[in-house]
Amino acid sequence: MATAADVLQMVKDNEVKFIDFRFTDTRGKEQHVSVPVKVFDMSKFDDGHAFDGSSIAGWKGIQASDMLLMPDPNSVRMDPFTDEPTLPPSPLPDVHRHFDPPTLEGATKVDILLTLPPAGPDGKSEFQVNGVPFWRAKPYRATVGERQIWIVKNDSKYAHPFHLHGFFMLPLDERLQPIRPMAWKDTINVPVDGTIRFLVDFNERPGMWMFHCHILDHADGGLMGHVHLEAASPTDLEHHKRPSGSW
Numbered sequence: 001m002a003t004a005a006d007v008l009q010m011v012k013d014n015e016v017k018f019i020d021f022r023f024t025d026t027r028g029k030e031q032h033v034s035v036p037v038k039v040f041d042m043s044k045f046d047d048g049h050a051f052d053g054s055s056i057a058g059w060k061g062i063q064a065s066d067m068l069l070m071p072d073p074n075s076v077r078m079d080p081f082t083d084e085p086t087l088p089p090s091p092l093p094d095v096h097r098h099f100d101p102p103t104l105e106g107a108t109k110v111d112i113l114l115t116l117p118p119a120g121p122d123g124k125s126e127f128q129v130n131g132v133p134f135w136r137a138k139p140y141r142a143t144v145g146e147r148q149i150w151i152v153k154n155d156s157k158y159a160h161p162f163h164l165h166g167f168f169m170l171p172l173d174e175r176l177q178p179i180r181p182m183a184w185k186d187t188i189n190v191p192v193d194g195t196i197r198f199l200v201d202f203n204e205r206p207g208m209w210m211f212h213c214h215i216l217d218h219a220d221g222g223l224m225g226h227v228h229l230e231a232a233s234p235t236d237l238e239h240h241k242r243p244s245g246s247w
Protein backbone atom coordinates (compact mmCIF):
# COMPACT_ATOMS: atom_id res chain seq x y z
CA MET A 1 0.00 0.00 0.00
CA ALA A 2 1.55 3.28 -1.08
CA THR A 3 0.63 6.44 0.78
CA ALA A 4 0.52 10.08 -0.30
CA ALA A 5 3.84 10.52 1.55
CA ASP A 6 5.39 7.74 -0.56
CA VAL A 7 4.29 9.53 -3.72
CA LEU A 8 5.82 12.82 -2.56
CA GLN A 9 9.05 10.98 -1.73
CA MET A 10 9.04 9.41 -5.20
CA VAL A 11 8.59 12.87 -6.72
CA LYS A 12 11.61 14.08 -4.75
CA ASP A 13 13.81 11.05 -5.43
CA ASN A 14 13.18 11.16 -9.18
CA GLU A 15 13.30 14.97 -9.47
CA VAL A 16 9.87 14.81 -11.07
CA LYS A 17 8.88 17.97 -12.96
CA PHE A 18 5.31 17.19 -13.98
CA ILE A 19 2.43 15.15 -12.60
CA ASP A 20 0.11 13.57 -15.13
CA PHE A 21 -3.28 12.70 -13.64
CA ARG A 22 -4.87 9.92 -15.65
CA PHE A 23 -8.30 8.38 -15.52
CA THR A 24 -10.58 6.34 -17.71
CA ASP A 25 -13.86 7.84 -18.85
CA THR A 26 -17.20 6.05 -19.04
CA ARG A 27 -16.48 4.76 -22.53
CA GLY A 28 -13.10 3.32 -21.53
CA LYS A 29 -10.96 6.03 -23.11
CA GLU A 30 -7.97 7.22 -21.15
CA GLN A 31 -8.02 10.93 -20.25
CA HIS A 32 -5.29 12.93 -18.58
CA VAL A 33 -4.30 16.33 -17.25
CA SER A 34 -0.69 17.38 -16.55
CA VAL A 35 0.32 19.86 -13.86
CA PRO A 36 3.74 21.23 -12.91
CA VAL A 37 5.11 19.67 -9.75
CA LYS A 38 5.05 22.98 -7.88
CA VAL A 39 1.25 22.82 -7.61
CA PHE A 40 1.30 19.23 -6.40
CA ASP A 41 1.41 18.61 -2.64
CA MET A 42 -0.29 16.64 0.12
CA SER A 43 -3.49 18.67 -0.27
CA LYS A 44 -4.14 17.09 -3.69
CA PHE A 45 -4.79 13.77 -1.94
CA ASP A 46 -7.34 15.38 0.41
CA ASP A 47 -8.93 18.08 -1.72
CA GLY A 48 -8.48 16.52 -5.16
CA HIS A 49 -7.54 18.25 -8.40
CA ALA A 50 -10.23 20.44 -9.92
CA PHE A 51 -10.79 20.01 -13.64
CA ASP A 52 -13.34 20.70 -16.34
CA GLY A 53 -15.12 17.53 -17.46
CA SER A 54 -17.21 19.16 -20.18
CA SER A 55 -15.04 17.90 -23.04
CA ILE A 56 -15.49 14.28 -22.00
CA ALA A 57 -18.08 12.38 -24.00
CA GLY A 58 -21.23 11.57 -22.04
CA TRP A 59 -20.39 13.77 -19.07
CA LYS A 60 -21.97 17.07 -18.00
CA GLY A 61 -22.14 20.19 -20.16
CA ILE A 62 -19.97 23.25 -19.59
CA GLN A 63 -22.42 24.74 -17.06
CA ALA A 64 -22.13 21.78 -14.72
CA SER A 65 -18.78 20.28 -15.49
CA ASP A 66 -16.57 21.29 -12.56
CA MET A 67 -15.19 18.07 -11.19
CA LEU A 68 -12.63 16.82 -8.71
CA LEU A 69 -10.08 14.19 -9.57
CA MET A 70 -8.92 12.24 -6.49
CA PRO A 71 -5.43 10.74 -6.95
CA ASP A 72 -4.93 7.15 -5.78
CA PRO A 73 -1.40 6.77 -4.32
CA ASN A 74 -1.44 3.05 -5.13
CA SER A 75 -1.58 3.70 -8.85
CA VAL A 76 1.48 5.94 -9.12
CA ARG A 77 4.07 5.13 -11.82
CA MET A 78 7.01 6.91 -13.42
CA ASP A 79 6.16 7.69 -17.04
CA PRO A 80 8.97 6.34 -19.26
CA PHE A 81 7.68 8.13 -22.37
CA THR A 82 8.32 11.80 -21.60
CA ASP A 83 11.43 14.00 -21.81
CA GLU A 84 10.77 15.47 -18.37
CA PRO A 85 10.41 13.13 -15.38
CA THR A 86 6.62 12.67 -15.03
CA LEU A 87 4.50 10.72 -12.58
CA PRO A 88 1.34 9.25 -14.08
CA PRO A 89 -1.00 7.06 -12.09
CA SER A 90 -1.43 4.40 -14.78
CA PRO A 91 -1.79 1.10 -12.96
CA LEU A 92 -1.05 -2.29 -14.43
CA PRO A 93 -3.13 -5.08 -12.97
CA ASP A 94 -1.41 -7.11 -10.26
CA VAL A 95 -3.65 -10.10 -10.87
CA HIS A 96 -3.80 -11.38 -14.40
CA ARG A 97 -6.84 -13.07 -15.78
CA HIS A 98 -7.17 -16.71 -14.77
CA PHE A 99 -8.29 -19.32 -17.24
CA ASP A 100 -8.53 -23.07 -17.24
CA PRO A 101 -6.22 -25.00 -19.55
CA PRO A 102 -8.20 -25.84 -22.69
CA THR A 103 -8.61 -29.46 -23.69
CA LEU A 104 -5.88 -30.42 -26.12
CA GLU A 105 -7.28 -33.86 -26.81
CA GLY A 106 -8.64 -34.29 -30.30
CA ALA A 107 -6.94 -31.17 -31.63
CA THR A 108 -5.86 -31.39 -35.28
CA LYS A 109 -2.13 -31.04 -35.85
CA VAL A 110 -0.87 -28.69 -38.52
CA ASP A 111 2.82 -28.69 -39.50
CA ILE A 112 4.27 -25.49 -40.88
CA LEU A 113 7.82 -25.14 -42.21
CA LEU A 114 9.24 -21.69 -42.91
CA THR A 115 12.10 -21.58 -45.41
CA LEU A 116 14.09 -19.20 -47.59
CA PRO A 117 15.55 -21.23 -50.46
CA PRO A 118 18.64 -19.83 -52.23
CA ALA A 119 17.94 -17.24 -54.91
CA GLY A 120 17.13 -18.53 -58.39
CA PRO A 121 19.12 -17.74 -61.59
CA ASP A 122 17.30 -14.38 -61.75
CA GLY A 123 18.75 -13.45 -58.33
CA LYS A 124 15.31 -13.36 -56.76
CA SER A 125 14.40 -15.24 -53.62
CA GLU A 126 11.14 -15.83 -51.82
CA PHE A 127 10.09 -16.97 -48.40
CA GLN A 128 8.11 -20.18 -48.42
CA VAL A 129 5.54 -21.74 -46.13
CA ASN A 130 5.57 -25.52 -46.61
CA GLY A 131 7.43 -25.15 -49.87
CA VAL A 132 5.39 -22.36 -51.48
CA PRO A 133 5.28 -18.58 -51.20
CA PHE A 134 1.96 -16.93 -50.43
CA TRP A 135 1.09 -16.35 -54.09
CA ARG A 136 1.21 -20.08 -54.88
CA ALA A 137 -0.30 -21.33 -51.60
CA LYS A 138 -3.71 -22.88 -51.01
CA PRO A 139 -5.57 -21.87 -47.84
CA TYR A 140 -5.20 -24.04 -44.76
CA ARG A 141 -8.56 -25.35 -43.58
CA ALA A 142 -10.47 -25.49 -40.33
CA THR A 143 -14.09 -25.84 -39.28
CA VAL A 144 -15.79 -23.74 -36.62
CA GLY A 145 -15.46 -25.61 -33.32
CA GLU A 146 -12.18 -27.23 -34.31
CA ARG A 147 -9.07 -26.88 -32.18
CA GLN A 148 -5.74 -27.07 -33.92
CA ILE A 149 -2.18 -27.45 -32.71
CA TRP A 150 0.23 -25.68 -35.03
CA ILE A 151 3.88 -26.68 -35.03
CA VAL A 152 5.83 -23.97 -36.81
CA LYS A 153 9.46 -24.74 -37.61
CA ASN A 154 11.85 -22.10 -38.87
CA ASP A 155 14.52 -23.32 -41.29
CA SER A 156 15.44 -19.86 -42.55
CA LYS A 157 18.21 -17.63 -41.25
CA TYR A 158 15.78 -14.98 -40.02
CA ALA A 159 13.54 -14.88 -36.98
CA HIS A 160 9.83 -14.61 -37.78
CA PRO A 161 7.30 -13.10 -35.37
CA PHE A 162 4.33 -15.25 -36.32
CA HIS A 163 0.98 -13.48 -36.29
CA LEU A 164 -2.47 -14.96 -36.78
CA HIS A 165 -5.52 -12.79 -37.48
CA GLY A 166 -8.77 -13.22 -35.60
CA PHE A 167 -7.75 -15.79 -32.99
CA PHE A 168 -5.34 -15.94 -30.10
CA MET A 169 -2.67 -18.59 -29.74
CA LEU A 170 -1.78 -20.56 -26.60
CA PRO A 171 1.95 -21.42 -26.61
CA LEU A 172 2.75 -25.11 -25.97
CA ASP A 173 6.02 -26.83 -25.04
CA GLU A 174 7.72 -29.81 -26.78
CA ARG A 175 5.30 -32.18 -25.05
CA LEU A 176 2.44 -30.07 -26.40
CA GLN A 177 1.47 -28.92 -22.91
CA PRO A 178 0.65 -25.26 -22.22
CA ILE A 179 3.70 -23.19 -21.28
CA ARG A 180 3.21 -21.63 -17.81
CA PRO A 181 2.14 -19.05 -16.99
CA MET A 182 -0.46 -19.55 -19.70
CA ALA A 183 -1.20 -16.62 -21.96
CA TRP A 184 -3.20 -16.06 -25.14
CA LYS A 185 -0.82 -14.54 -27.68
CA ASP A 186 -1.43 -12.38 -30.71
CA THR A 187 2.09 -12.91 -32.08
CA ILE A 188 4.77 -15.50 -31.21
CA ASN A 189 8.39 -15.22 -32.33
CA VAL A 190 9.84 -18.20 -34.20
CA PRO A 191 13.61 -17.90 -33.64
CA VAL A 192 16.22 -18.88 -36.22
CA ASP A 193 16.38 -22.70 -36.34
CA GLY A 194 13.64 -22.76 -33.71
CA THR A 195 10.17 -24.26 -33.45
CA ILE A 196 7.05 -22.93 -31.79
CA ARG A 197 3.93 -24.86 -30.93
CA PHE A 198 0.57 -23.37 -30.12
CA LEU A 199 -3.08 -24.21 -29.70
CA VAL A 200 -5.69 -22.21 -31.57
CA ASP A 201 -9.38 -22.55 -30.89
CA PHE A 202 -11.33 -21.74 -34.07
CA ASN A 203 -14.51 -21.34 -32.07
CA GLU A 204 -16.43 -18.72 -34.07
CA ARG A 205 -16.40 -16.31 -37.00
CA PRO A 206 -16.03 -18.40 -40.17
CA GLY A 207 -14.24 -16.77 -43.05
CA MET A 208 -10.75 -16.27 -44.43
CA TRP A 209 -8.17 -15.47 -41.79
CA MET A 210 -4.65 -14.48 -42.57
CA PHE A 211 -1.42 -15.46 -40.86
CA HIS A 212 1.93 -13.88 -41.64
CA CYS A 213 5.36 -12.96 -40.39
CA HIS A 214 5.07 -9.60 -38.69
CA ILE A 215 8.26 -8.36 -40.33
CA LEU A 216 6.39 -6.93 -43.27
CA ASP A 217 9.27 -7.36 -45.73
CA HIS A 218 9.13 -11.08 -44.99
CA ALA A 219 5.35 -11.10 -45.43
CA ASP A 220 5.75 -9.27 -48.76
CA GLY A 221 8.44 -11.77 -49.68
CA GLY A 222 6.01 -14.68 -49.41
CA LEU A 223 5.73 -15.47 -45.71
CA MET A 224 1.95 -15.23 -45.44
CA GLY A 225 -0.96 -17.62 -45.62
CA HIS A 226 -4.70 -18.03 -45.18
CA VAL A 227 -6.87 -20.20 -43.00
CA HIS A 228 -10.25 -20.92 -44.57
CA LEU A 229 -12.49 -21.36 -41.55
CA GLU A 230 -15.67 -23.06 -42.64
CA ALA A 231 -18.99 -22.81 -40.84
CA ALA A 232 -20.10 -26.00 -39.10
CA SER A 233 -23.76 -24.90 -39.00
CA PRO A 234 -25.88 -21.99 -40.30
CA THR A 235 -25.83 -20.37 -36.83
CA ASP A 236 -22.07 -19.91 -37.19
CA LEU A 237 -22.82 -17.61 -40.08
CA GLU A 238 -25.39 -15.62 -38.09
CA HIS A 239 -22.62 -14.56 -35.78
CA HIS A 240 -20.61 -13.33 -38.71
CA LYS A 241 -23.23 -10.89 -40.06
CA ARG A 242 -22.19 -7.26 -39.90
CA PRO A 243 -24.00 -4.08 -40.85
CA SER A 244 -23.32 -3.36 -44.52
CA GLY A 245 -20.44 -1.06 -45.19
CA SER A 246 -18.60 -1.87 -42.00
CA TRP A 247 -15.70 -4.23 -41.64
Ligand SMILES: [Cu+2]
Residues within 6 Å of the ligand: 158, 159, 160, 161, 213, 214, 215, 218, 219, 223
Ligand atom coordinates in the same frame (compact mmCIF):
# COMPACT_ATOMS: atom_id res chain seq x y z
CU1 LIG B 1 9.83 -12.98 -40.86
